[in-house]
Amino acid sequence: MNxxxxxxxxxxxxxxxxxxxREEALQYYNDYFEDAGWENxxxxxxxxxxxxxxxxxxxxxxxxxxxxxxxxxxDHAVVKYGQIVPVGEGISEEKALxxxxxxxxxxxxxxxxxxDSVVGEYGNASEKYDSGAYRSVEYVDSAKKLENSGxxxxxxxxxxxILIICLAVIVLPGAVGILTGIVGALAGILAAWFGLILCGGxxxxxxxxxxxxxxxxxxxxxxxxxxxxxxxFGVGLLCGSGGxxxxxxxxxxxxxxxxxxxxxxxxxxxxCARKIRKLWRKxx
Amino acid sequence: xxxxxxxxxxxxxxxxVVSREPEGTYGYKITxxxxxxxxxxxxxxxxxxxxxxxxxxxxxxxxECSGRNRRYYKVTSQGWAQLKLYESExxxxxxxxxxxxxxxxxxx
Numbered sequence: 001m002n003x004x005x006x007x008x009x010x011x012x013x014x015x016x017x018x019x020x021x022r023e024e025a026l027q028y029y030n031d032y033f034e035d036a037g038w039e040n041x042x043x044x045x046x047x048x049x050x051x052x053x054x055x056x057x058x059x060x061x062x063x064x065x066x067x068x069x070x071x072x073x074x075d076h077a078v079v080k081y082g083q084i085v086p087v088g089e090g091i092s093e094e095k096a097l098x099x100x101x102x103x104x105x106x107x108x109x110x111x112x113x114x115x116d117s118v119v120g121e122y123g124n125a126s127e128k129y130d131s132g133a134y135r136s137v138e139y140v141d142s143a144k145k146l147e148n149s150g151x152x153x154x155x156x157x158x159x160x161x162i163l164i165i166c167l168a169v170i171v172l173p174g175a176v177g178i179l180t181g182i183v184g185a186l187a188g189i190l191a192a193w194f195g196l197i198l199c200g201g202x203x204x205x206x207x208x209x210x211x212x213x214x215x216x217x218x219x220x221x222x223x224x225x226x227x228x229x230x231x232x233f234g235v236g237l238l239c240g241s242g243g244x245x246x247x248x249x250x251x252x253x254x255x256x257x258x259x260x261x262x263x264x265x266x267x268x269x270x271x272c273a274r275k276i277r278k279l280w281r282k283x284x
Numbered sequence: 285x286x287x288x289x290x291x292x293x294x295x296x297x298x299x300x301v302v303s304r305e306p307e308g309t310y311g312y313k314i315t316x317x318x319x320x321x322x323x324x325x326x327x328x329x330x331x332x333x334x335x336x337x338x339x340x341x342x343x344x345x346x347x348e349c350s351g352r353n354r355r356y357y358k359v360t361s362q363g364w365a366q367l368k369l370y371e372s373e374x375x376x377x378x379x380x381x382x383x384x385x386x387x388x389x390x391x392x
Contacts, residue, residue: 028311028330031354035312047326054327061331 003033003041006051013055017062025058193258200250207243211236289322296370297321298332299341299359303367308345308358333357341366 001009007030014022029048036044048054214236222229289297301317302309309317315329336342341363346353359367 024334025330028333028355031310031352032312032315034352035310035354044326049325049327053325054330057327057331058334061335064335 001045003045006045006048007033009051010054013051014058017059021058021062029054197250197254197258200246200253204243204246204250207239207246209243211238211240211243214239289324292370293374294324294328294332295336295341296367296374298329299336299363299367299370302342302357303359303364305358308356310354310356314357336363339366 007026010029011022011026014025032048033041033044214232218229218231218233218236221232297318298314301314301321304317311330311333314333315324315326318324318329319326333342337344337357339362340360342357343360345356345358347356348354
């Protein structure tokens with residue numbers, strides 16, 4: 001891989017972050033290559049590793065910044081200018097206080113035991129710290145850890161899960177009743193719609209049949225009385241045209257309107273589903 | 285290098301390296317100097333710089349240099365305060381661990 005390939009790869013991988021951030025990052029690494037000198041291009045690429053890793057790190061750091069606003073279970077304390085800002089629960093301050101004498105918490109110390117949920121400004125997964133295993137510095141697949149801790153069901157506190165179960169049990173009978181009602185109403189509407197279409201078809205067929213019959217009778221009377229013929233034939237024609245209109249209308253309803261309505265409803269539901277999913281992701 | 289470098293320590297190291305140049309320094313140079321101290325993956329440094337910048341410990345400015353713009357990072361006053369904090373934290377931490385190691389072999 002050469003510098004161009006590397007940079008365009010990186011650009012592609014960063015396509016889903018805000019433009020300003022992406023531009024900054026790309027500028028940084030461009031400058032980096034330039035400062036290293038063209039003769040060092042290869043060794044720079046080797047030491048930078050893969051564009052994928054870089055993109056992951058950048059996104060992880062970006063995500064890490066969102067979290068302090070949403071205190072969730074297993075969140076962290078931030079050391080800033082001499083103040084502890086404990087955020088959320090899960091990391092007990094006792095743990096932190098117990099670890100050292102003074103009221104400070106180092107993210108590393110707190111990391112022990114809280115695997116995928118110590119995330120924060122530092123965007124680092126802590127699992128590599130507490131084991132005491134000797135590994136070289138790795139800034140980690142924190143992206144993955146962040147994904148998990150940000151959006152995992154498993155990280156809900158126990159009390160929340162129990163609460164949800166209780167609510168579900170209480171609400172269930174009423175919900176079943178309401179749901180049945182809604183389903184029934186929908187079924188009724190659907191039945192009415194199709195009944196209408198059927199009716200229209202029947203009316204159309206009936207009218208046309210009448211028209212044919214009247215025409216036949218009319219012609220039978222033709223010899224006897226032209227006037228009568230004219231009358232009956234006229235009525236027959238009217239019926240016929242009415243029948244044709246009815247058939248056309250029915251055809252249109254069945255053929256075009258019905259699918260269009262279904263599509264419209266489908267789109268509406270899709271829209272609702274997307275909104276719900278967005279809210280879901282935001283809070284979980 | 286046997287021990288892991290956590291996020292806070294990394295911030296501290298980078299901040300300290302940048303602080304050695306009161307007028308500021310640039311990405312590539314920062315990386316080289318940090319790597320003299322710890323064995324750091326080069327893909328790690330940019331997010332750290334970004335974070336320090338967003339925390340207002342570092343500020344950036346561009347300077348024209350041989351026909352191109354180069355972005356310099358410089359420690360802010362908040363950055364100096366944070367660095368002092370890191371320094372004292374580190375001293376206490378290191379002292380405790382040192383005394384733990386030494387305490388084991390002495391009869392005090």
